[in-house]
Amino acid sequence: MNTTFLPNRRRCLALGSSLAATLALPGLARAQAAWPSKAVRFVVPFAPGGSSEIVARTTAFELSKALGQSVYVENKPGGAGNVAMQEVARAEDQHTIILGHIGTLAVNPYIFDKLPYDPVKDFKPVSLLAKVxxxxxxxxxxxxxxxxxxxxxxxxxxxxxxxxxxxxxxxxxxxxxxxxxxxxxxxxxxxxxxxxxxxxxxxxxxxxxxxxxxxxxxxxxxxxxxxxxxxxxxxxxxxxxxxxxxxxxGFPGFEMTQWYGVLAPSNLPQAAVDKLAAACASSVKQPASTEKFNAEAAIAAGSTPAEFARFIATEQQRWKAVVARAKIKPD
CATH class of the missing domain: 3.40.190.10 (Periplasmic binding protein-like II)
Incomplete structure (x- = not known):
């Protein structure tokens, strides 16, 4: 068998693979840029009314414009927010997000003996929306x-x-x-x-x-x-x-605010998370949003995923100590 041309053949195969990968990149980029490809379900783990409703619906309205797809709010109360958190953690459609809250992310992990979700492993922080x-x-x-x-x-x-x-x-x-x-x-x-x-x-x-x-x-x-x-x-x-x-x-460094942010299931690709985070940060700073927030004495935030992750970690440490000292247990 003549093996003279094997190295050239290998080079051709390698070049062909490289060319195929290069040609695939625009398609991959288009697929990532296309997110969301359908309406986004924005779950609120509380009953209608109150601060969570104001923050979620105000953000959803602006997000729809920023993302080019409908973003609709769905209230799903129960179990101190645990019911909704569990459901969204298992969502696989990549078009379901949830309103994170001081309770579900920084308090429930320390007052419940066992949670049906892991606030760190099951979700990707997207953006802090507002403080109340x-x-x-x-x-x-x-x-x-x-x-x-x-x-x-x-x-x-x-x-x-x-x-x-x-x-x-x-x-x-x-x-x-x-x-x-x-x-x-x-x-x-x-x-x-x-x-x-x-x-x-x-x-x-x-x-x-x-x-x-x-x-x-x-x-x-x-x-x-x-x-x-x-x-x-x-x-x-x-x-x-x-x-x-x-x-x-008399108490320097004291801060107590309720806060709300967006979380996505951990299976959402990071490119989509980053796109959503940028849209969230922009949405809460729109004049219509700040006007609604100001009327309720709420403070618009907006952050990167990394900033929101650090914020959640800090809040968890703060409330872990308070829950332990007060021996707080759920009703």
Whole structure:
């Protein structure tokens, strides 16, 4: 057998393979650029209404324009958000995303003995969308005008003050327990089943204090039905410029905000994740979005996947300590 031309044959085969791969690259690039190729399902793991609804629908409206495909919101409440998180973690259509939240990502891992999802392995962080300030409130006839006086009053009257929350492990529960931890104060916790019943008793004076997301209580603060003694933000809110932050009142570095971001199942290709992240960051900064957020005292964010991943990790460490100290368990 004549083997003179084998090296040339091998070179030809190699060149042919290389040429085929080169020709395939535009097709691959088009496939990646084509995402999304159909409508995107945006799951919200809570019941309709409240801050999550505002953030999700505002973002979805702008995302539809940025991505060139419909982005529709689907509420799927249950199990402190665990039901929706489990379903989306297993989604294989590559067109399902979910609204991540302080509870499902930074709290549930520490209050549930076993989760039906892994917040790190089952999802890819996409972008932080918005932060919703937690406000610290008291009934208007409580003899305190700011947080310093509230803490002094609580220490002078141990066991006399109580606070309400929307339930064990809720953002309001965490916010008050975080304040109790840094101020070394005891205040009795009264859990409710939802923000509505809690606010009813706070407004009626049957509760002394609470921490609630800004959108639900701004109207009551403005009309004097509730007194805001501090904000959990790092800077004062434009809507409440006269109210100092917790950090300003003796607790440097303190921050308590509810936050929302987009997560995708771990099987979504990184190119699609990056495209979605850029679209999310742009969407929440659009004038129409910021106008809606400002009306609810929400703060638009927008981030890269790496930035959101670091943010989640930091929040997990913060709330792990609070949950352990307060021995918080789900209802």
């Amino acid at each position: 300030p937690s406000l610290y409130l008291v009934r208007p006839d409580l003899p305190v005008k700011d947080l310093r006086e509230f803490i002094a009053y609580a220490k002078k009257n141990p066991g006399r003050l109580n606070y309400g929350s929307a339930g064990n492990g809720s953002a309001g529960h965490l916010a008050m327990e975080y304040l109790k931890m840094v101020s070394d104060t005891f205040i009795l916790h009264v859990p409710y089943r939802g923000t509505g019943p809690q606010l009813t008793d706070l407004l009626a004076g049957r509760l002394d204090a609470a921490s609630v997301g800004a959108p639900a209580v701004m109207q009551f603060i403005k009309t004097g039905k509730l007194r805001c003694i501090a904000t959990g933000t790092t800077q004062r809110l434009a809507q409440l410029p006269e109210v100092p932050t917790v950090a300003e009142q």
